[in-house]
Every structure is written in C-alpha cells, then in structure tokens.
Amino acid sequence: MSFVFKFKNINSVNNKKPICRIELNGNDVYSDEVKEHITLDTNTQDNNVLRIYFENKQGKDTILNDQQQIVQDLNFELEQIIIDGIDLKHLIWQSKYVAGDNVIDSCLFFGPKGYWELKFDSPILKWFLKTNHNKNNNDPTWETDYNFYEKVCQKLNKIQTR
Amino acid sequence: MSEIKQNTDKITEIAWALMTASVQNKLDIPGEYIWNIPVSDDFNEIRSKTWSVYSSGNCIKDKNLIEFTKNVQLNKYLLDPWIVKRFEEYFPSWFKKCPRFQFKGIDEFKHSCFAQGSQETFINFYIKHRERRFRVFKGEYWWHMECWKKLGMEWAYIDEDDIKANDVVILSFPFARLGDEHPQQKELIEQCEKLGVPVMLDFIYLPNTTFDNVQIDLTPSCIESISFSLSKTFPIANARVALRMTKEKIYDPMQIANDENVANRLATGIGLECMQQFDVDYMVKIYESEQKHWCKNLGLTPTKVVHFAEGTPYTDIGRMNSKRFFSEFNDQQNRYNLGPLFANKNLLQKMGYYE
Numbered sequence: 001m002s003f004v005f006k007f008k009n010i011n012s013v014n015n016k017k018p019i020c021r022i023e024l025n026g027n028d029v030y031s032d033e034v035k036e037h038i039t040l041d042t043n044t045q046d047n048n049v050l051r052i053y054f055e056n057k058q059g060k061d062t063i064l065n066d067q068q069q070i071v072q073d074l075n076f077e078l079e080q081i082i083i084d085g086i087d088l089k090h091l092i093w094q095s096k097y098v099a100g101d102n103v104i105d106s107c108l109f110f111g112p113k114g115y116w117e118l119k120f121d122s123p124i125l126k127w128f129l130k131t132n133h134n135k136n137n138n139d140p141t142w143e144t145d146y147n148f149y150e151k152v153c154q155k156l157n158k159i160q161t162r
Numbered sequence: 163m164s165e166i167k168q169n170t171d172k173i174t175e176i177a178w179a180l181m182t183a184s185v186q187n188k189l190d191i192p193g194e195y196i197w198n199i200p201v202s203d204d205f206n207e208i209r210s211k212t213w214s215v216y217s218s219g220n221c222i223k224d225k226n227l228i229e230f231t232k233n234v235q236l237n238k239y240l241l242d243p244w245i246v247k248r249f250e251e252y253f254p255s256w257f258k259k260c261p262r263f264q265f266k267g268i269d270e271f272k273h274s275c276f277a278q279g280s281q282e283t284f285i286n287f288y289i290k291h292r293e294r295r296f297r298v299f300k301g302e303y304w305w306h307m308e309c310w311k312k313l314g315m316e317w318a319y320i321d322e323d324d325i326k327a328n329d330v331v332i333l334s335f336p337f338a339r340l341g342d343e344h345p346q347q348k349e350l351i352e353q354c355e356k357l358g359v360p361v362m363l364d365f366i367y368l369p370n371t372t373f374d375n376v377q378i379d380l381t382p383s384c385i386e387s388i389s390f391s392l393s394k395t396f397p398i399a400n401a402r403v404a405l406r407m408t409k410e411k412i413y414d415p416m417q418i419a420n421d422e423n424v425a426n427r428l429a430t431g432i433g434l435e436c437m438q439q440f441d442v443d444y445m446v447k448i449y450e451s452e453q454k455h456w457c458k459n460l461g462l463t464p465t466k467v468v469h470f471a472e473g474t475p476y477t478d479i480g481r482m483n484s485k486r487f488f489s490e491f492n493d494q495q496n497r498y499n500l501g502p503l504f505a506n507k508n509l510l511q512k513m514g515y516y517e
Contacts, residue, residue: 086205125205145178146205149205152182159512161186
C-alpha cells in the first residue's frame with residue numbers, strides 16, 4: 001500500500017533539522033529528516049495504527065527571548081496524508097498527539113517531543129467513507145455505493161483496457 | 163398479467179460499471195459529454211457521474227454509424243454552394259420513404275430550412291412569438307423552460323392554466339418524458355385550432371420510434387412549423403443537423419442566413435451522407451430487440467422510442483429536486499436512456515450483465 005505524507009512549516013533551529021520516525025503497526029517504515037513530501041510503500045493489516053514520532057526534539061530547541069516568548073523552535077506540521085491514492089483530507093484530524101502524559105486530540109502540529117497517532121482500517125476507501133459518515137452524518141448510502149464500486153472493480157480487473 | 167419488478171440494484175450496478183470502466187478506458191464506446199465522463203478515478207467523482215448514466219435523451223452510439231462518420235470527407239462541402247439546398251430537399255423525402263410514418267398534410271409544409279440543431283429552430287420560434295406566452299406540458303424538453311426563465315419570457319405549463327388566445331405551444335411527438343404520444347396531444351391541438359394558437363411540433367425522437375404505423379395529422383392550421391433533427395437518430399448531435407418545415411416562409415434570422423447561403427455546410431454535408439447511407443429507422447431495426455432484452459433484464463417498460471425505457475428513478479440522491487440534471491425543469495427522471503447499454507454490449511457481456 002502506498003503512503004504519501006506532506007509536511008509544511010518545517011522549522012530548523014541553529015541548523016538542526018527535525019527528524020521523524022514513521023511507524024506502522026509497531027514497525028518502522030521511515031526514519032529520517034522531515035521533508036515536505038515523504039512517500040513509501042508498506043503492507044497494512046485489517047486494523048492499523050500509524051504513528052509519526054518527533055524523534056529529535058530537545059528542550060534547547062525552543063529559544064525564548066527575555067519576555068519568555070518563543071523566537072525560534074524546532075517544529076513542523078502535518079498537512080496531508082494520501083493512502084493508496086485516497087486523500088484522507090479532513091480525516092487526518094481524527095488523530096491525536098501524545099507528548100508524555102498529555103494527549104491532544106486533533107493536533108497536527110509537532111511541537112513537543114512525542115508522537116502523532118491515527119488508527120485506520122483497510123481497505124482504506126471503505127474506512128474513509130465509513131468514518132466520514134460517522135463523523136458528519138452526510139453520506140447515508142456510502143456502504144451500498146462502496147459495495148457496488150468494489151464489485152465492478154473486481155469484474156473490471158479481469159478485463160483488458162480497450 | 164404480472165407486474166414488472168424493477169431491478170434497481172442491477173441498474174445501479176451497471177451505472178457504476180460503465181462509469182468505472184470509463185475511467186479505466188474499458189468502455190466499448192467512450193462517452194461524448196463531459197457530464198458523463200469521470201475525470202479521475204476518485205470514488206466520489208465516479209459516484210456523481212453514475213447518477214446521470216441513463217438521464218439524457220442522446221442517441222445510440224452505434225458502431226457502424228461512428229465508423230461511417232469518421233470516414234466522411236467533409237472539407238469538400240465548404241466549397242459546395244448547393245449542399246444546404248440538397249440537404250433541405252433530401253430530408254423530407256428520406257423521412258417519407260419509411261412506410262411506418264404517415265404524415266397527413268405534410269405537402270402543405272413547403273418551406274424547408276436547415277437548422278443548427280433543433281435548438282436553433284426553437285430560438286427562432288421564441289423570437290417570432292416573443293410577445294406571446296409559451297406553453298408546454300410538464301416533462302417537455304427542459305431547455306425551453308430554462309431559456310424562457312433566463313430570458314424573462316412569459317411561459318406556463320399547460321396544466322397550470324387554460325390555453326389562451328395569446329399563447330403559443332411547443333409539443334414534442336413522441337413526448338420527451340414518455341417516449342410516446344402525450345395523452346392530451348389531440349385535445350391540445352383541437353384547443354389551439356379553435357383559438358388560433360400557433361403550434362410547433364418537435365419530431366426529434368420520431369425516427370427512433372417503434373410504432374408499426376403512425377398517423378400524424380398535420381392538417382390543423384394551427385400547426386405552423388414542424389421540427390426534425392438528426393441528433394437523436396445518428397451520433398452526430400454535435401454537428402447540429404436539423405430541419406424546420408413550415409407552411410409559410412418565415413423570415414427570421416435562421417431563414418435569412420439560409421437565404422444568404424451562409425448556413426453550415428459541414429453539418430448539412432455530414433447529415434446528407436448519413437441519410438443517404440442509413441434508413442430513417444435504422445436504429446429501430448438494429449436495436450428494438452436490444453430494448454426488449456434490457457427491459458426484461460432490468461424490469462423496465464419499453465417506450466415507443468427504441469432507446470428509452472420507463473421505470474422508477476434508480477437513485478434518490480442523483481434525482482433529488484436539488485440535483486436535477488442541468489435544470490430545475492428536468493422532469494424526465496422516470497425515463498431511462500438505454501443507449502449506453504446498447505453501445506457497450508461487449509463490455510457488459512464480459513462483466514456478466516447481459517444475460
């Protein structure tokens with residue numbers, strides 16, 4: 001399954017760049033500098049836990065002025081995740097950020113050392129439609145339509161392109 | 163007699179099959195209108211297009227005709243000053259050749275004028291009768307009402323008010339929503355005749371009708387003009403090939419352009435060649451058995467127009483009032499266009515839908 005992660009506002013401090021580690025179901029799938037685009041391929045299960053760890057944040061990476069205001073900080077933001085071609089769009093907010101004992105719901109900002117976590121199921125489209133409807137109650141026919149789509153895709157997979 | 167049970171699930175599944183196949187470039191005959199072609203393989207994009215798979219009145223994308231039109235050499239017509247006249251003369255005789263159509267009084271319609279689609283005929287009719295109130299049955303081609311509303315013209319559905327002397331009527335035969343004669347057609351024409359209300363009859367679907375013998379009485383003097391088109395007959399709708407016939411010569415923009423000899427020669431050229439090669443009821447001969455097959459297969463009722471069937475709407479979402487296709491006046495939700503099924507028979511066979 002393909003994953004595309006898009007990050008923005010990646011801020012360095014004194015030439016130190018943020019490093020993240022992406023983990024899927026307890027397995028590391030990426031560990032390196034945070035870049036605007038990170039793409040990778042990995043296997044998923046029926047139920048998945050995706051985590052993005054902020055690996056290298058330390059106290060000295062937050063620089064304050066005399067008024068205790070932050071003037072420089074090592075941080076970044078998650079902007080978008082696309083799994084198997086499905087843009088999770090607003091559903092990336094169905095996540096949490098864990099920093100020690102603090103759990104912040106719907107936080108895409110990587111400030112303190114910690115990790116961001118999203119739970120999702122495969123197939124991703126089915127999970128997307130179901131989660132979207134559960135959240136917004138705006139797509140009552142999602143399951144019927146998904147089943148039609150799945151069925152015709154399976155049939156079409158056996159047919160050559162014209 | 164047992165009631166036909168509509169297989170809405172299968173109808174919906176086929177709509178999904180066609181639109182998903184379109185994205186995957188697996189249709190036998192690709193779509194020709196952007197409202198019916200998903201531009202990406204995004205689920206919601208495909209889903210929105212499934213709602214309109216059967217909604218249009220468009221003609222059957224017949225492979226033989228498509229191949230034929232691909233090979234028509236059109237450029238020669240640009241330099242042919244007589245092509246429009248030849249088209250105008252050939253059209254009525256081509257139509258009359260079909261023994262199933264009996265037009266009583268058609269010889270009175272001496273003036274033929276090429277039109278760039280029926281819409282040009284309609285526009286000129288609107289201009290001529292701009293001081294009158296336009297009247298149509300509900301379910302008539304929505305384009306009229308959309309234009310009148312946007313242009314601020316006076317109009318009303320026929321069932322909302324009596325026909326008055328200052329009215330003018332447009333009526334399709336067969337009627338657009340039903341694919342058959344409107345049950346009040348005779349009564350309406352009698353009323354118009356009594357009141358001297360001008361009538362235009364729109365015969366756009368007539369070539370595709372399966373009537374064994376249709377008698378069309380054009381003798382009432384209120385029938386001022388009749389409109390024919392090839393758009394629903396042959397896959398040349400976007401060439402805009404149509405004809406207006408009138409009892410009196412009407413000096414409106416369309417006629418004046420024709421008299422000036424500046425009408426569209428490419429359109430008349432391709433129209434003429436199609437007529438010379440194919441009978442007026444070519445589609446009926448080829449597809450009437452397909453219409454019966456699909457209606458039985460899907461639990462729909464065949465109409466008198468070979469590429470239409472009647473049924474209950476297959477999607478509540480796609481046909482909700484707020485999402486009527488193109489227009490709030492589109493009331494044709496019970497009419498199914500079977501053309502996409504005819505055109506993609508091979509694909510649908512491979513997918514197991516053509517039983």
